[in-house]
Amino acid sequence: MLTAKDTAAVTPAALTGQDLDAAPIRTDRANRVDFDTVVRLDALKGRKRFRGTMSLLSLTTDVVSIVAGFFLAGLVYLGSIENDHALNMVAVCVPMFLLFSLNNNAHNTRKVLNLTSGVTSAAGALILAAGCLLLIAFFMKIGAEFSRGVFFLGVAFSLFGIIASRTLTRILFRKRLDEGVYAILCIYDGVPMGPGAGPGAIEARSMGLHPDLASAVAVNRLGTLAKGMDRVVIHCVPAAREAWALALKTLDVRCEIVVPELDSFAALSISERSGHTSLLLNSGRMAWNHQLMKRAFDLAISLAALPVLLPFFALVALAIKLDSRGPVFFRQERIGLGNRPFMIWKFRSMRTEACDANGSRSTSRDDDRITRVGRILRSTSIDELPQILNVISGDMSLVGPRPHAFGSRAENALFWDIDQRYWQRHVVKPGLTGLAQIRGFRGATEQKTDLTKRLQSDLEYVSNWSLMSDIRILLGTAFVVFHKNAF
Template sequence: MNRVTPKLLDSVRLQSVESRAAPSLERRRLRSYMLMLAADAVLFNFSFALASLLWEDVWAEPRAMLAAQVMLPAYFTIALYNRTYGLEALVDWLFAARKALTALLISAALINFVGFYTKSNSDFSRASVTIGLVFTGLLLVSLRRAVALFIARRWNGRVMNRLVIDDGGASFPFNGADRISAADFNLDPTSHDPFMLDRLGKLLRNQDQVVVSCPRERRDDWAFLLKCAGVYGEIVSEPAHSLGAVGVHRYDDLDRTTLVVSTGPLGLRARIIKRLFDIAVATAGLVALSPVLIAVAVLIKLEDGGPVLFIQRRLGRGNQFFDMFKFRSMREEKLDHDGNRSASRDDDRITRIGAFIRRTSIDELPQLINVLRGEMSIVGPRPHALGSQANNKYFWDIDRQYWQRHCLKPGLTGLAQVRGHRGATEHEKDLTDRLQSDLEYIASWSLPHDIGIVLRTILVLRHENAF
């Protein structure tokens, strides 16, 4: 059995790992996309207003502006689907210009087609609309060029975080990528030590692309870890099917081939939707439940004068540690910070108010703060304490896929919980049932599914295994 002991990191190495964590470029990219959307809308309206001034000697002539307003939604719809606002559009301005012009021409043709059949073409000045389209096209291309110059000057041309992990494989001289040695950070893909996985998670944080170069015998293990981390990962390798590769990437300039072994469970759009849902529900929950939260906090304090919150280290996304908040339900001197002992019926550690808030799941409500902090989601695999065991085995010793459940943020509730898999894990099946539900949730995520789980959770707040 792998023992869980904080033996791997001294303070110097921990600081080194934290310093290597990449800055988040995703927020920067999202801001860029939103600004480009807004700028394109302004350019559309400006171009048609200018066209009407040149042709009809009237600034922003109503019919010209109506044509712009009708065409703009069609343009945005096509542009969002043809990657006009995608990552490649920030990297290559010519690609961005082509996509923007394509969206413009298709939207113009579509609106003209609709106008022909509705016999509304005669309501618009063809010359004014044509001039407006020409101006719009020129300004769209100019904007893409300006964005490229801005990125080159202010961001040093960097819109992606790339990381190469050297674990003794073939050289991979990837320009623009950070490089680390697995040996320098004591990274062992065969290890089940959560402290090593936490360290790896910190190194992979905010990385958009991770390439691992390792010997053949370690490729399976690295492929598994990259899947567990929920990152876009590649293994430098000749073609091999055993890794579960989802694609092959050929780097002609490096004369190297990599296997794409992980892409992360959710795309950018899905992550944005899920995060907005989390923020909306957590904010509404904290506001609506604030009287309950205040009352419980007062009762906990009055019972024994101890702290209101119990803060415990749990395993989160990418197998990284985070501090999870709960209302304290046990006597202060008997708190179990490592989770070595599961709570049981008639547990002598639990206070009177603690028994009530555990039965009703009110003790979990402070995790809404974890959700707002971005450490948890409303729905996802429930986070476990490091010392959690089933049949005297650590969870990861029972099933190696346990680590893969951490490719998403942990949740306040989850599919396993609404199916009744709650409470103590006395038998190995208690863990495998939860794991199966967690992996099923990850594979089939959708917003309606999340909403359904939240609604079903309300029905199981009181449960025979909640004690």
């Protein structure tokens, strides 16, 4: 790092090692040398080192937690810390844990930043390692050297240690983590800086930067400033993009050029077709293996639950028939996968003559169309249970965006008129429950924001699908079955 006494000699030679241009790096402030920016960028590069330290710290504390957990289990269960049971378990469990945790990135930056995700990944790796330990003990017929009490207590203590150590680390370094852990150099060339430009934002001219590959000073100066950064981002006028693109290709860090004209396309990625650049706007349906996993999961849960639900369905059907005239089930056309219609199954909760086939009128809290039994069914979400038949038939999934009728409105506007991204939610099958529902976004869509909040959650689910997310949403649904907006 440059020191204060070196400020008078901040030249391209000082920054690049080549004395090809004697003009110092200046700012617009009365030709002062921009020493403050050089120091700020140098401090920013420390984030990369901090990130590595945090990853190493999380790995170390996890291993220490496992070692301490098993030896503590030996002390509690056998009364002595000097025993072969804990030592043998640690000798097998720690290497297996490292293998699984490094494989699922339990110690990378994203997992360190997100406490829940980090603990879940580390705990998953520990459980897999413990499972391998059990298999080894079983196949090698280890009996006297394997204490089940030490094993189960050791796993429990280790899990507690991992959770406690990661929580404590997050608390101790919270301020530093919240400030950001990525070193991003944002260069503005001919365009104004935005209000949230960040600590790595600089003006190209004030730092003497220009994308001139014919100048060794220009190339080396850019390379010197980029050294130690995680990413270099260029904000420039359209005419300068090609020159900057060539200059960025000379760097050994990840580089980007911001192109605001593409914002309206909301592209997922950039590809190439027939020698021309193309924008990927939609990835289509899930990969075939993900479809297979999701379908197998849906059928396994639905078919297992159906025998249990059928007697309950019969009782609900009897209550509906005794309460009002009309069919037990209500069927309505809804928007499904690929924006194609399908017929949904529900228990009838309204008077037959008042049922809304188009769904143009949202159900209100004191809706006079709802029957006495129907009010109970809706408040407990029991009226939705017949949709398990839609899941079995393949029209729906257990988890996904909730299907809407074609006439659904908010503030008298059709959903797709409120936000044209609405159609994007249908690249996956609709679900019995979804991310929006466990976040509390359910009930009547009286305001446009009622729709946009749900839509945002639906699109988030579509973008980040995993089998574990489906399981978490199903478990989370149990806590929102009874909800103030269920009517």
